[in-house]
Amino acid sequence: MSATERHGLMYWQSRSWQDWLYALALLFGVGYAQQRYSAYMDSYEQIILLFAAPTGIALGWSWGALQRLFVGSAVLALFSISLYTQELARADRVFLLKYLISSQSAILWMCALYFAATLVYWAGLLMRSAFALATATGLTWAATVFGLVGLLVRWYESYLIGADVGHIPISNLYEVFVLFALITALLYLYIEARYATRLMGAFVLLVISAAIGFLLWYTFSREAHAIQPLVPALQSWWMKIHVPANFIGYGAFALAAMVASAHLLASRGVLATRLPSLEVLDDVMYKSIAIGFAFFTVATILGALWAADAWGSYWQWDPKETWALIVWLNYAAWLHIRLTKGLRGALLAWWALIGLLVTTFAFIGVNMFLSGLHSYGSL
Amino acid sequence: MRFAISLLTLVAIASVIGTVLRQNEPLANYLNQFGPFWFRVFEAAGLYAVYNAPWFIAIMAFLVLSTSVCIWRNTPGMLRQMATYREGIRESSMRAMAHQTEFACTLPTDEALHRATQYLQAQGFRLRAGATGVLAAKSGSFSRLGYLAAHSAIVAICVGGLLDSNVPLQLKLALGEARPASSDTLLSQMPASARLSADNASFRGNTLIPEGGASSVAVINAGDGVLVQELPFTLTLNRFHIEHYSTGQPKLFASDVLVTDRETKQSFSARIEVNKPLQYRGVTVYQASFDDGGTLLNLRGHHMLAPRAQPLQLNGRIGESAELRYDGATYRIEWVGFRPINVENLATVGEGGANDTDREARGLFGRVRDQMGSGREGMTPRELRNVGPSFSYKLRDAAGQAREYNNYQLPVQIDGRPVFLTGVRDTPSDRFRYVRIPADEALGIDEFLRLRAGLLDPSLRAAIAQRFAANAVRGGSVSPALQARLAESAERALTTFSARGYQSVAEFLEQAVPEPERDGAAQIYLRVLQGATWEAWQLRREKDRLPVLDFTPARVQFVQDSLNAVSDLHFYGVPIWFSLDTFDEVKASVFQMTRSPGRNLVYLGCVLLVLGVFAMLYVRERRIWLLVRDGIAVLAMQTNRRTLDANETFARHQHALMALLSTTSSSKGAVHERH
Numbered sequence A: 001m002s003a004t005e006r007h008g009l010m011y012w013q014s015r016s017w018q019d020w021l022y023a024l025a026l027l028f029g030v031g032y033a034q035q036r037y038s039a040y041m042d043s044y045e046q047i048i049l050l051f052a053a054p055t056g057i058a059l060g061w062s063w064g065a066l067q068r069l070f071v072g073s074a075v076l077a078l079f080s081i082s083l084y085t086q087e088l089a090r091a092d093r094v095f096l097l098k099y100l101i102s103s104q105s106a107i108l109w110m111c112a113l114y115f116a117a118t119l120v121y122w123a124g125l126l127m128r129s130a131f132a133l134a135t136a137t138g139l140t141w142a143a144t145v146f147g148l149v150g151l152l153v154r155w156y157e158s159y160l161i162g163a164d165v166g167h168i169p170i171s172n173l174y175e176v177f178v179l180f181a182l183i184t185a186l187l188y189l190y191i192e193a194r195y196a197t198r199l200m201g202a203f204v205l206l207v208i209s210a211a212i213g214f215l216l217w218y219t220f221s222r223e224a225h226a227i228q229p230l231v232p233a234l235q236s237w238w239m240k241i242h243v244p245a246n247f248i249g250y251g252a253f254a255l256a257a258m259v260a261s262a263h264l265l266a267s268r269g270v271l272a273t274r275l276p277s278l279e280v281l282d283d284v285m286y287k288s289i290a291i292g293f294a295f296f297t298v299a300t301i302l303g304a305l306w307a308a309d310a311w312g313s314y315w316q317w318d319p320k321e322t323w324a325l326i327v328w329l330n331y332a333a334w335l336h337i338r339l340t341k342g343l344r345g346a347l348l349a350w351w352a353l354i355g356l357l358v359t360t361f362a363f364i365g366v367n368m369f370l371s372g373l374h375s376y377g378s379l
Numbered sequence B: 001m002r003f004a005i006s007l008l009t010l011v012a013i014a015s016v017i018g019t020v021l022r023q024n025e026p027l028a029n030y031l032n033q034f035g036p037f038w039f040r041v042f043e044a045a046g047l048y049a050v051y052n053a054p055w056f057i058a059i060m061a062f063l064v065l066s067t068s069v070c071i072w073r074n075t076p077g078m079l080r081q082m083a084t085y086r087e088g089i090r091e092s093s094m095r096a097m098a099h100q101t102e103f104a105c106t107l108p109t110d111e112a113l114h115r116a117t118q119y120l121q122a123q124g125f126r127l128r129a130g131a132t133g134v135l136a137a138k139s140g141s142f143s144r145l146g147y148l149a150a151h152s153a154i155v156a157i158c159v160g161g162l163l164d165s166n167v168p169l170q171l172k173l174a175l176g177e178a179r180p181a182s183s184d185t186l187l188s189q190m191p192a193s194a195r196l197s198a199d200n201a202s203f204r205g206n207t208l209i210p211e212g213g214a215s216s217v218a219v220i221n222a223g224d225g226v227l228v229q230e231l232p233f234t235l236t237l238n239r240f241h242i243e244h245y246s247t248g249q250p251k252l253f254a255s256d257v258l259v260t261d262r263e264t265k266q267s268f269s270a271r272i273e274v275n276k277p278l279q280y281r282g283v284t285v286y287q288a289s290f291d292d293g294g295t296l297l298n299l300r301g302h303h304m305l306a307p308r309a310q311p312l313q314l315n316g317r318i319g320e321s322a323e324l325r326y327d328g329a330t331y332r333i334e335w336v337g338f339r340p341i342n343v344e345n346l347a348t349v350g351e352g353g354a355n356d357t358d359r360e361a362r363g364l365f366g367r368v369r370d371q372m373g374s375g376r377e378g379m380t381p382r383e384l385r386n387v388g389p390s391f392s393y394k395l396r397d398a399a400g401q402a403r404e405y406n407n408y409q410l411p412v413q414i415d416g417r418p419v420f421l422t423g424v425r426d427t428p429s430d431r432f433r434y435v436r437i438p439a440d441e442a443l444g445i446d447e448f449l450r451l452r453a454g455l456l457d458p459s460l461r462a463a464i465a466q467r468f469a470a471n472a473v474r475g476g477s478v479s480p481a482l483q484a485r486l487a488e489s490a491e492r493a494l495t496t497f498s499a500r501g502y503q504s505v506a507e508f509l510e511q512a513v514p515e516p517e518r519d520g521a522a523q524i525y526l527r528v529l530q531g532a533t534w535e536a537w538q539l540r541r542e543k544d545r546l547p548v549l550d551f552t553p554a555r556v557q558f559v560q561d562s563l564n565a566v567s568d569l570h571f572y573g574v575p576i577w578f579s580l581d582t583f584d585e586v587k588a589s590v591f592q593m594t595r596s597p598g599r600n601l602v603y604l605g606c607v608l609l610v611l612g613v614f615a616m617l618y619v620r621e622r623r624i625w626l627l628v629r630d631g632i633a634v635l636a637m638q639t640n641r642r643t644l645d646a647n648e649t650f651a652r653h654q655h656a657l658m659a660l661l662s663t664t665s666s667s668k669g670a671v672h673e674r675h
């Protein structure tokens, strides 16, 4: 037996029964969806569905908490769907739907819980209370569950509105803001577990709270949460992979910037005794920019491939495309400085923080101030 | 390296300019925006088409060059690095490394190295033994291939993108291989110098095909003129489909086409949709947009100011124009557009700020509660309705002044009453101002025309005034003098209003009535006008041998709406209003056609880029050396990335190896212990 084979065998042998159960449930879910809905999916979408199973299993196996998140959210979402009994109006009549697990309610709960988690993380950080920090982690998980449930139920609701209206909820600015909050939170929770410290939560949750603030403003003053049908340019399987990849990128960059700000404060002695060491902050910053950069590269390429199908050209300097390039170049330069010059510390932290401004502009500024072909959301 | 980063910065800045400044607009727009001086400066800098500006292309070329040089310089060294194990390393080099340690090793050298070999192999290392008790191990060396892949990818993408940009076209123009013709030239009369042959390797053009029509060329914009690109096939549009959701958003654009190869004469059918282009003979055909392909309208023209003119029967085809003689003047009528479907939100029409106050009243918790539930819709009520076809046309007078009109075919419900909407604007940048002509009980225009004819006919005025006065005092005993004064004021109201609508009424009141009493007077005046108009309408009906109508609130409202419309029509310009009887819609599809020889190179570059980036960032190169001599072991590790987990990894290997080498007992189990 060669070394790699032995390595592989160990991977399979070290799986617990929960791991197998989880994998089985996922395979069953995908099989069920394939069997029941394959008539409504084109071959690309079926391939995406097929890949969802091993991806989900690999993710869940490498980080057990994800299994609980996925299973918990799926159970809640299915429960919510069963309460609807295929009638949208029941969202206003059934108590549990109206106040807890219809899509809007779940998303509002998500918002409230992320705000709460932010406050508790800060309390824990300032008062050096491990209990508060553990509570904050719990709140963040709860918020994430609610957000995921909200999106899943929203997906279902869109089909209740009309078979031709139904679509995966990652198609307008409102939906991707929820996605952004979820992904940033998950990336953070992973780092929290990996580095076994909860001390960065106060900073990371700030950017999530800012996103939530925007989301609420967008909901209450613009009524942006209404489910809208997809215009022809968005009716593409590319959307289903381009958008999530993009938001892993945005989420990771946002996380890096928040850790960078913690780094900058700590290196000036502010909160220095409360925060993790500069070395850890620096490492997290690099790791999350590396993750962000890799996914952003993939997302931009996927966007180009999609554009080739939708607009007739893989690249035509549309403002959104161009700003994606600017963001990409910015972090490419960041990585070059770090990897080739071995530079680290304050300069890179400042750069990561400014990178967030560039990213934010690419994310919403373009929609606000520039016009172009991207039709998924305007303010 | 520093140079490359400066170039990247320049690209980024140029890109920012390109997104902030709208690109490729007509030059006149920029002149307006910046004034003559800055206009010229920015033009010289090429800012109106940044991505085609020579300096931008030059930067890209430099980037490609410097990256290529970097690859060229680094590749041999990297390949060498990948191949070597450096098993001949000296102890002093090992001790100089960031991760290095020493511990006691009581085993014989052979046994120690054997155990270490087994351990490191199980950890995924490849090994080579050196001469003097040195073991060299490495893993993840191909992370260096990542560097090669990612940087080659940049070169591939830039070169491929250059092939597909409009640089080849610019070269052709510069070399005089093609000369653009004026864009007014008919396609059939394009000179050979403006035609590009079907085997042109790289192009991007557009073509508009009406239903039933065909095209075997694409049109390429080049500066102020156009070029014609021959295609290797003929595209015939059988049908263009457009579907809408109930909300009015477009749901589907699709073209059913017949593709006929111009060489083999063979045909096949295909469907082209947004996101589903057609590929044939190296050309990709996209659904770019759609247009009207020459819809035929059958119209009636109604004279809106002079009473009782016979309606004018007229046909018009969208995209064409004709001479129109009317009312003693000659116009040019240009049929601009036709839309079969218009979805409007009727809930917000005529609704004031009631909703806002409503919101305030609900309070914060009320509003949050309102948001809870399904994501179906917002709180603002929406009532989307298809209000039917509309068409637009321009009327150009003898002086060349044009006004544009936009009319709806069917009456639209506004404030609960059906009205015909007709909009007018002086320039395309204005919004249409709409006149609302009330529809009658049969949802037609006849009663409005009748009322207006009676209202505006001077020969009927005396009779109308008499009737009005008689009816107004019916039942009461009023002196003949008062009755005469009533008739007189009715007649004056009609005459004044007929001149220029409410405008002349306002002017009259301003002159005749002192300020403090004006409001009251105006109200009486309008009441009189309304009453007289009612009589005018009824008198006109009698003359048309129709029964006189009973007085109802709805009809009173109709009279009021008609008065408003008649008044508004004084600002309508040309006194003719067209209503649409029937139409025969012809749609046209706009296709974009490209041949992109660089595309595969770009896609290859994309694959390389992804592989390269992941390899560089996620494959960790680890080299470990173990030297065993004289009862001690020296362990050193080198990594390509200085990250925290390198410390952990080193500590892990150190502990494992210490456990393995410092004891005589067989410790196979310990190999996996800390995994």
Ligand code: HEM
Pocket (backbone or CB within 6 Å): A329, A332, A335, A336, A339, A340, B001, B004, B008, B063, B066, B067, B070, B071, B073, B074, B147, B150, B151, B154, B613, B616, B617
């Ligand atoms: C925007 C496109 C890029 C350009 C123009 C570019 C250009 C360069 C140049 C000129 C060098 C210096 C080589 C030398 O002087 O020896 C370099 C090195 C390097 N680049 Fe890039 N690069 C690009 C993208 C990337 C990307 C996406 C990555 C991935 C993170 C990357 C990672 C590296 C690394 C790790 C090195 C150092 C290689 C070494 O010496 O070990 N580059 N690059």
